[in-house]
Amino acid sequence: MTNLISDAFIQAKELVMKAMGELVADGTFPAEPVPAFNTEIPADSKNGDVSTNAAMVCARPFRNNPRKIAEAIVSKIDLNGSYFARCEVAGPGFINFFYSTEWYATVVATVLEQKEKYGETDLGAGKSVLVEFVSANPTGPMHIGNARGGAIGDCLASVLEKAGYEVAREFYINDAGNQIEKFKTSLEVRYLQIYKPETELPEDAYQGQDIIDHANAFNEIYGDKYVNADSEERRQALCDFALPKNIQKLHDDLGKYRIQYDKWFNESTLHKDGSVQRVIEQLKASGHTYEKDGALWFKTTEFGDEKDRVLVRENGVPTYLVPDIAYHYNKLAVRKFDKAVDIFGADHHGYIARIKASMTALGVDADRLDIVIMQMVNLVRNGEKYKLSKRSGKAITLSTLLDEIPIDAARFFFNLREPNSHFDFDLDLAVSQTSQNPVYYVQYAHARICSVLKKMNEEGIEVKSLDKAALSVLTAPEEQEMIKHLATLPNVINEAAKAYDPAKVTKYVIDLATMYHKFYNNCRIMGEDESVMQARLSLSLAVKQVIKNILDMLKITCPESM
Structure with a gap:
């Protein structure tokens, strides 16, 4: 490379x-x-x-x-x-x-020669990495945090691919445990309320309109068939009806967001194939567990956690932690990925120590697991922040966000800041067609180059393929600044991959667009001496190629006219 x-x-x-x-x-x-x-x-x-x-x-x-x-x-x-x-x-x-001028010429020639492969590196050659991101509970629609996590996770996976890693994208479906039980309860109550309005919805149940919609749709098909049925039978029937629809909605919304996963991994499979029980036995055998008050505890404090954690409750039911341990063990020990990367919300910060502790106790190198913490997003419109409440069902979902703003803007904006930084998402800026909108600004630089090439074609001017000697006339400060920037792309890809930070790439391409606009305003192309004109056309083509490489990597459209 x-x-x-x-x-x-x-x-x-x-x-x-x-x-x-x-x-x-x-x-x-x-x-x-x-x-x-x-x-x-x-x-x-x-x-x-x-x-x-x-x-x-x-x-x-x-x-x-x-x-x-x-x-x-x-x-x-x-x-x-x-x-x-x-x-x-x-x-x-x-x-x-x-x-020397030869170095500058070599950079331009290299970009034009390597085309879409320019910027690729061998940092991760021979190594596999599993990037797990979004993994929203399938009990309701995805919220704005999932929108940020989706953009960061998918673009990070693309950066790692560019850096030479063999990358797999994965969504972990929590289709077992307390969240599903709460989902069943919420559906059951909303269904019963159709026939028995006095049925009360527990305070901790899901309050959203989507639960009511599912209950009504279920009722349209089955009527009162399940009103007097056994509660567990009724709950399971409702769940079997609603959960696949929610999971399909996750597929559809993320597909609209240009995210395609290599695997959707169901938590339930870990219970069915015995993985959860095997992990419990392995942890007991490791000597890092003890029994207290009828429950099985994991000595996570031995690995830096703030307190020990319950693995199996008094009633014999494993806590949520056990299938999560089994899932990460599956990634690293069963499927043998060299690295597993999770994108987590800030509320999961304390979770890191116990998951890493479990890997160490199970004989897996915990350094093979990396967790990227992602901070909250504030939506801003007319200079004011929205006050959202997921509990009330009034939150802006991923689906409604993508109805309001271009997908290009969503994917680019959510990668403008390092994941662990708070981010104000300006909805007005995201739809504006001005130089203040960073994705529009970058796309316009690409379209501007296409416009220059189109004009040259209309004037009957042929863009020639130049050797390094002919490219050595690129000596203007604006030209050399831009060429040096082009040369740094492989390093930027490596830095972004090492830091798990796609924002390094968006900053790079914004800077490149700024340099091209400056070059365009200060360095004439048409009307210059033939040798200078052709060299500047070659430089423009190199910039166009790099912008396209980056936008393609981020799955953002690359318009030829705007």
Whole structure:
């Protein structure tokens, strides 16, 4: 995989090491081991494109002033055939390298040659990762938090794929346990109320209109058949009727959101195939459990949790924690993914320690499980926050959100901030067609390039395929700033993958769009000398390709006209 920033770093280090070798050979410096030194991109471009502190870390072994060491090194560096035009000493002894026109030309040529593969890396080559996200309870519609989790999870999976990982997307369906029992109770009461209006709905039952709708739809088919039936029979019939409809709605809404899962994993399968009971026995055998007050406890405090947790209640029923342990054990020990990544809401923060503790107790490396915590979202309209209540059934759902704003905007906006940051989602901005709308701004940059190419075609101007020598005329500051940015994409992909943060990619493409708009306004294309015009067309094509690569990765449309 091509990474011209990394290649330049390696080359700068090799040039410095070669010069040091010559200085040791001629007796200028003593034959001492060279300490590890850094190469980096300076914060200020005036200080070069690649900078190293090699001379400064060698002050002690070489028993000399860092600046004098740097000057000696620079005097020996031969830049012929390298990516650099010059190098110089700055400050107390930094050695700063400046890219040659050939390096800039190589970047543009590489993007145009690799096309849709440009930006791919081998960070995760040979490693598999399972990304589990949304996993909303199938007892009601998905809310605004699920909208953020869906965008973050799906785009993160795409970033990991771009970084070379073998990625699977998964939705965990909680179709067993207390939530389902509450769902059954809510449906039963709403059904009975049709015939017995005095039937009271428990305070902790689901209050939403969707429960009433399910009960009415069930009644239209079955009438009073289940009014006098055994309660458990009635509850199960209602659940069997409503739950598949809710799960299908999850499929439909997430499909509309451009999310396709590789697997929908049912919690119930873990109960049916004995996985839940096996995990209990394995934990008991590990020596990390004890019995107290008739219940089975897990010593999670031994692994950093704030208190021990109940695994099996007095009545012999496992707590919600056990199937969750079984599910994560299934991911890592049974299906043997190298990594499992969960996207969780902030209210699950305390859950991390006990799940990792369970993996360690079961002999699984807990470092193979990573959990991304996602903060809450506030919807904003006309500068004011909506006050939402999921309990009252008045929350904006994922479905209604996608009816109000473009899907492109939803996917892009929810990835504008690092997941663990609070986010105000401006509904007015999301539908606006202005440069203030970041997704519109990026899409417009792509459409603007398409417009330039279309105009050239109408003028009978052919866009030529240029070699590196012809691309070396790209020397304007706006051009070189943009080319350096293009070169950083592989590093940005790696950083986003390591940090589990797709926002690094959206920021990158916003910056690229800003640079292109600046270039467009300051660097003429049509009417310039043929060599400059063709080189700038090639640069425009490279920018267009990178914008498309990123928007395609994020599953956001890439319009050719706006």
